[in-house]
Amino acid sequence: xxxxxxxxxxxxxxxxxxxxxxxxxxxxxxxxxxxxxxxxxxxxxxxxxxxxxxxxxxxxxxxxxxxxxxxxxxxxxxxxxxxxxxxxxxxxxxxxxxxxxxxxxxxxxxxxxxxxxx
Numbered sequence: 093x094x095x096x097x098x099x100x101x102x103x104x105x106x107x108x109x110x111x112x113x114x115x116x117x118x119x120x121x122x123x124x125x126x127x128x129x130x131x132x133x134x135x136x137x138x139x140x141x142x143x144x145x146x147x148x149x150x151x152x153x154x155x156x157x158x159x160x161x162x163x164x165x166x167x168x169x170x171x172x173x174x175x176x177x178x179x180x181x182x183x184x185x186x187x188x189x190x191x192x193x194x195x196x197x198x199x200x201x202x203x204x205x206x207x208x209x210x
Contacts, residue, residue, distance in 0.1 A: 104148025104193035104201075105132055111191065111203050117142065126179075129172040133191075140185040143173045145209070151196040161190060166210055 109119055117135040124131050133144040147160055166188075173186050192204040 100150070100195065101146075101148050104195070105146050107148075107193050107201060107203065108133060108144065108146045108191040111205070112142075112144070121176075124172070124176060126172065126175045129168055129175065131169060131172045131176075134176065136184065140187050141173075141177070141182060142187050142189050143169055143176075144189045144191055145169060146191045146193065148193040148195065151194050161209060170210070 105122065109122065112133065112135050113119065115137075117137045119133065120136050120141070121134040122132070124134055131143045132146040133142075135142045135144060145161065145165070169188050173188070176182070177184075177186065187208060188210045190206045190209045192206070193201055194204075195201045
């Protein structure tokens with residue numbers, strides 16, 4: 093069963109993918125996972141792989157997207173990137189980014205992109 097929260101999150105990821113594409117990123121993977129690790133988007137621009145965490149919130153929510161990036165999430169992103177690069181034999185630079193999508197009740201949204209969140 094898909095929950096309303098899952099639908100909002102998926103829609104936020106769709107918005108993030110389109111936002112990245114419009115800015116010259118190539119989307120390599122979406123929702124890539126291995127064992128207990130997962131990353132929302134892996135995108136490439138020039139010589140860098142961007143491991144992008146997407147956080148979608150409704151406007152007026154109590155927690156910002158940035159508050160959800162804790163030490164455990166950072167370690168998870170690092171392990172995911174290490175595994176991905178080893179499996180794909182990637183020699184590209186690695187960067188960890190955050191896209192915060194804030195949606196309001198009438199369907200409008202804002203996108204905030206933060207590079208190098210680590």
